[in-house]
Amino acid sequence: MLKLRIPPPIYMLLTGGFMWWLDKQLPVIELFSAPWNKLGFVFISVAILVDGTSLFQFFRTHTTINPLQPEKAEKLVMTGMYQYSRNPMYLGLLFLLIGWAILLGSFSSFIMLPIFMVVMTIQQIIPEEKILEDKFGQHYRDYLRSVRRWL
Numbered sequence: 001m002l003k004l005r006i007p008p009p010i011y012m013l014l015t016g017g018f019m020w021w022l023d024k025q026l027p028v029i030e031l032f033s034a035p036w037n038k039l040g041f042v043f044i045s046v047a048i049l050v051d052g053t054s055l056f057q058f059f060r061t062h063t064t065i066n067p068l069q070p071e072k073a074e075k076l077v078m079t080g081m082y083q084y085s086r087n088p089m090y091l092g093l094l095f096l097l098i099g100w101a102i103l104l105g106s107f108s109s110f111i112m113l114p115i116f117m118v119v120m121t122i123q124q125i126i127p128e129e130k131i132l133e134d135k136f137g138q139h140y141r142d143y144l145r146s147v148r149r150w151l
Contacts, residue, residue, distance in 0.1 A: 003127040004068050008120065015116040016100050017060055019109035027106040034105075043099030051092035054081045059064040070128045076136055084146070085151050086129075090120050094150075117150065125149060
């Protein structure tokens with residue numbers, strides 16, 4: 001129903017909000033206290049690098065970056081980060097959330113990470129894959145077999 005209707009960064013922001021709420025309302029086991037929680041900035045930096053590099057690949061290939069309209073893709077991007085993950089931009093969003101969870105520090109916030117992955121897979125990734133498979137055929141199916149969905 002909501003598949004390909006909500007931009008992935010909105011899912012990330014909602015997940016981050018739930019993580020914050022869980023950390024404040026139901027803190028379970030402090031995993032990262034100050035100053036160790038600042039290690040979250042490392043993951044956030046990696047996320048920015050992964051997303052920036054992946055975005056650059058799309059611009060360089062001259063194809064759409066709009067995740068809500070994958071049917072407008074002109075070409076498949078299979079170089080750079082895309083040779084290691086079929087979804088490096090979503091992986092970057094996950095790394096942002098991992099960094100946020102570390103900054104928050106409690107185990108509670110980490111509970112949302114697998115939920116984010118499942119929601120992204122069901123609401124965004126699988127519908128994208130179906131559209132791209134219809135559009136690019138065997139070439140895309142070969143890519144699906146050779147590169148993992150997340151990492």
